Amino acid sequence: MGILEVQNVNKHFGGLHALNNVNLDVKKGSVHAIIGPNGAGKSTFLNCLIGKLAPDTGSVMFQGKPVLGQKPHQINQMGISRVFQTPEIFTDLTVFENVMIPCFAHRDGSFVLNAWKKVKGETGIREQAEQMLLDVNMQDKLHMNAASLSRGDKRRLELAMCLAQDPKLLLLDEPTAGMARADTNATIDLLKHISETRGITKVIIEHDMHVVFSLADTISVLAQGAIIAEGLPEDIKGHPKVREAYLGEAEV
């Protein structure tokens, strides 16, 4: 029994069969990568997991509880956090405030009318947020406006925001897209460090094979909306179907 069980998920966009009977079983504590060529349906799949899209049929169970039909904030409160392909952060707020918000969400739930106490007086939350930023090496950017961060820092900030909630499952949508090699390696190290210290289950969508093979325990290959292969990284590397999907039809 995995922490996340996806069964027979289908999604159509008009005539396009975006997800075709997708099954996935993510084991607790593992790093599960989903790879596949452009337009394979990877992001659509993640969107179904966090309640952004509703699949036509199928079921998604998280720790034995149904995910489908729940609102995004409810799914998040179940313990699923997502890092987006383009960092989704609060650009008008400071880095520190950005991290405090998920800390509040973790402590207070989806709504509480806490309108009299000062944010300054919330020492517990502040310490937590500071520690989080220390973990991702951003303690010196505490009071910077989030909009003025570099792209790499924005990603790290978003990761810190997700981790601040202490999620059980972390979904990462191309966490190194558009990064220079050095930044990519730094991100890999950071993610590895998180795996070692926190043991959070992760589902990673990634193009960069270097990243995938450095991090993943299990790999699923998605092509044209269907899972065509699944297994350990070594098995996937030489899999003929995978080569075909990535390189096009093999020579006749």
Added chain:
Amino acid sequence: MLKYNDKLLMLVFTILVLTGPIILAPFGAGYPDLLQRFVIFGILAVGYNILFGLTGYLSFGHAAFLGVGSYSTVWMFKLLTMNIIPGIILAIIMSGLFALLIGFITLRRSGIYFSILTLAFAQMSYSLAYSVLTPITNGETGLQIRLADARILDAKNDSGSLPSTNLFGLEMNDTWRTTFMGMDLQFNVGFYVSAFILIAVFYLSIRIFRSPFGLMLRAVKTNQNRLMYTGINTKPYTLAAFVISGMYAGLAGALLASMDPLAGAERMQWTESGSIVLMVILGGASTLLGPVLGAGVIKYFEAIFSRINDNVLHEWFDILPGFLETFMVWIVHPFVGKGWSLTLGAVFMIIVIFLPGGLMEGANRIGKRFVKLKRGSADNAKTPAE
């Protein structure tokens, strides 16, 4: 980022408000009627800013809550007592409930659709007040107090004249006048009652701005998606902000009726809602002081510019030769008197184009330049010594 010391801000604000009758007297604005308007519309703008300034939801329907507040209060004057307290309490409750209903429906949409929905609701409320609900609102005549009204808590009134609104016997229209350095100073009870309420609700708004709730509202403005995927249900947050700002508007409506016990449907018209938006943007949305400032400027324009007529203009340009005087009066004429809103429009455009952050941004820029100048001269003084 500029850091404000909230205690200092609160102190300065309190002093400025309480000395209003003295400070504003030289500008011709030191009379009770206008002073009351400054303060009451200040309350309205401070409340509106909690919604618009923090969450960015642009409501075009807040005049409806102002109207609900006024009607509720006048009904209390008619039924219970001329003491303003029950009226104010009922106004806050009624406008809160009304805001809960309207907010629940309109907050299903955001952006322009939300604005249009609130506008539609406000216009519906206006039409209801103007015609359909005549038994409650007295239609186009407006709701007024009468001698024959019940007022079950008050002593019997045999004087034959309408009773005046009061706070435990302190009449709202009582004014203590004095002359100081040739200026006519008027200290009015109604103004001070409203002023104390403004100070209290301004303090409340500071607390909201600085609270975790306020932080969530600012997050709504920046990235509602991220907030949802961070486990926050954004709807109750925006709804709470909407209801709080609606209650502020209801309170302002109650005070308007307390100063002058009548309520009319025109108070709910969309132009009124529009002028609330103008006040907040003019002063500086999402700043603490800006809305009060904006409300003051607009009410000042309304009161002062509208009173300038051609005779006054001829006096101004008296020193010019005859044809020039006529010419100048002809040029300025459309911008004053009945055309005061033309001036307001021009001022508003200039501010929005050159100071998108409103008057507060202007003040901050001047402040920064001043600091820079000071620092610059200090540096100059240092350099030769090194």
